[in-house]
Amino acid sequence: MRTISQRIGVVIGLSVLLFSGLSGCAAQAGTTKPIKSVVGTHITLQGPTNVQDLGGIRTKDGQTVRAHRLIRSSKLADYTTQDLRTLRVTYHLRSIVDFRSSREIQQTPDPRVAHATYHQDSVVANNYGQRTTKQFYQGLVSDPIALRGYRAFFNQLLRQKSGATLFHCTYGKDRTGIGAMLVLSALGVSKQTILREYLYANTNLARDPHIVFLNQRTPGKRAKTHLQRINAVTKGDLTAATQRIDQKYGSMTNFLKKLGLTPAKQAQLKRLYLTK
DSSP states (O other): OOOHHHHHHHHHHHHHHHHHHHHOSSOOTTOOSOOOBSSOEEOOOSSOSOOEEOTTBBOTTSOEEOTTSEEEESOGGGOOHHHHHHHHHTSOEEEEEEOSOHHHHHHSOOOOOTTOEEEEOOOSOTTTTSSOHHHHHHHTTTSHHHHHHHHHHHHHHHHOOSSEEEEEOSSSSSHHHHHHHHHHHHTTOOHHHHHHHHHHHHHHHHTOTTEEETTOOOHHHHTOSSOEEEOOOOHHHHHHHHHHHHHHHSSHHHHHHHTTOOHHHHHHHHHHHEEO
């Protein structure tokens, strides 16, 4: 039987093998036609490693997510001045959605980006850490603050007619992962593709020399100081959220309606963010 560390290593290893050829390299300026992809396109920056353009992900009916419209990320405090310029110039960033708690935002506020509007759409309260991982993920689709935050996120996406929306939490894997799952579900992406995109955060975070996954042996990083020890995301994490949705709301469709995404608004979302 594999140990926890071995299982996490397998998840990350499979992510690299399965998706490295699918995600593409850093997005190039001026890209207009998205490359069809399972996980979108990794955005290579000087600071953060877990930044992903969802453009190119295919839906079940063969459409693709538009490039330079939906970007998932870790916190912006990790960005350099040049990174922020890349967002502004290459991706035409127009909106920043912050899923973190008020306390986290006060401790490490996002830098302001010219011509981009900032939205605090907290999906957790300040004491959210007093939970198991399963309870945390279940809360992300049932707590009132989470419902308000993700509802505000969809409302913002519906108002954003052009340019990119960047949504993030701290490491860009849990709260941001659920945000990506919800918007990709609304756009008609399959569950299998959503899971692959969700797990790809492990591959991006593994690129960071200052991050080490808990219970994973990484000898090359042990000598370094100021390491950030975090949990890798797993299929079980996402399953905890989706099962809670099915149990509490009956289906993903019903849950999206709970977030205010009526059939008419869902059709509008697809017109804004999908291309054939």
